Amino acid sequence: MVADKSRSEQRDILGRAPSLADTLALRLRDEISSGRLQAGERLPTEQQLALTYGVSRPIVREAVGRLKHDGLVLSRQGAGAFVAEPGSSSVFRLDVADFSDKAELRHIVELLMAVEASATEHTAERHSEADLATIRTRLDAMQAAIDRGESGVDEDVAFHRAIIDATGNPFFRDLSEFLDRRVRNFIRTARANTARLAGMAQMVQGEHQAIFEAIVARDPQKARMAAETHLKNAAARLALYLGR
Amino acid sequence: MVADKSRSEQRDILGRAPSLADTLALRLRDEISSGRLQAGERLPTEQQLALTYGVSRPIVREAVGRLKHDGLVLSRQGAGAFVAEPGSSSVFRLDVADFSDKAELRHIVELLMAVEASATEHTAERHSEADLATIRTRLDAMQAAIDRGESGVDEDVAFHRAIIDATGNPFFRDLSEFLDRRVRNFIRTARANTARLAGMAQMVQGEHQAIFEAIVARDPQKARMAAETHLKNAAARLALYLGR
DNA sequence: AAAACTCCACTTGTCAGGCAACTTGGTTAT
């Protein structure tokens, strides 16, 4: 049976075989993205799918349900399920499952830099006094952490987060939070040696200071450039830290 | 029954009630994001959920399956389903279902601008001759369309797409394509009067020319600024076009 | 008494069969 073969091949992180619905969903997704199933075309009936892939109908329903959830197909009771127009979907899905490729990490970091830099620019352009107060508090907290001899990573994150929150754009917030977490997660799993980074904290703080001053001055250009410099340096530190 | 009540209240675009699994998934998602279900905590068993919400177990499975798909919960056969740590998830989901709010459109446009501007900057920094040739072809195609008296929207999209593809970053490509489609989709549904835009095509082309020249000159700063100017003008044209 | 082992209740994963609601196309009646 086709489904069984792919199951025994691919296994997840815990060494467990992915569910039948997962593999089937992946298969159907591939059928669509490869163009074997054109937009507007009707999918085979659930019974046919069940028969072809050697699974039960509930499994088929679960798999198709996921595609519906992701906006790839639309179903009408009594009529069938149809491949959605590629632009009609209202949901965007970003799956960064495997950092196996070094290139993927770089792509993620690039996107993160784009979002953060733009957000910093926006905040410099239009921030309230309350925003500024919050950012200043975070900056001071970072300094306090450094003075205590800590690495101050949490305070670092909080500082950037305050700047991004000030934009009032939830997409900036959610996306940068996700990307940031992915990168930090990668760092942690790659090598758990934060000691070397501690010495760089004051250097980081200096860059933070520059960003903050540009925001206070309401100078978007300067804020962007300061943020870009900071992020590029962070990437360089990351490379150093990973011992490349 | 609780589920039935919410079904009759919320209806989708076509006036059809959302599926039971959808409403249940939404409910559980809410339970998690609100913090009523803490990270690491075990979800009620499928049978309990089925009983509480008055649906059958397959429906519960479908709903929970979606949360698993989105990385919000992890399940272990025999043990149960557990709320995932926020940050362990490798999938990011962006749902731009409703443009009901004007603010949401602005947020989308802001994110699109951030991605496009950064991508343009990257391309100026590092592009091959082949990339350049493609971009030039698209630029010429746009001019040809204008000369034919057409609006050239397709050629416009293709031009930007070529620049973004040149970054070699699939996230830039996918995200900007999605956002662009959403915005254009909104424009189309809001008012289908492209006649007014046709006269602006030559103005758009002038901005494209500036972007292209900055890329050729390998001047990232200038490329970014040209792209930002272009996008801001586009947003302004959009506002004018919508008759705000 | 502590550790290891065994067994069993419980939970998720999957299957089978069936009924209700809806769509569609052809058929029949007007």
Add this chain to the structure above:
DNA sequence: ATAACCAAGTTGCCTGACAAGTGGAGTTTT
């Protein structure tokens, strides 16, 4: 010819059941 109608096909949902895996309680062994 047109309209009403009907029947087959399809999705939405349910019940009941078994297999596979987990975890703890009870039992045995050291």
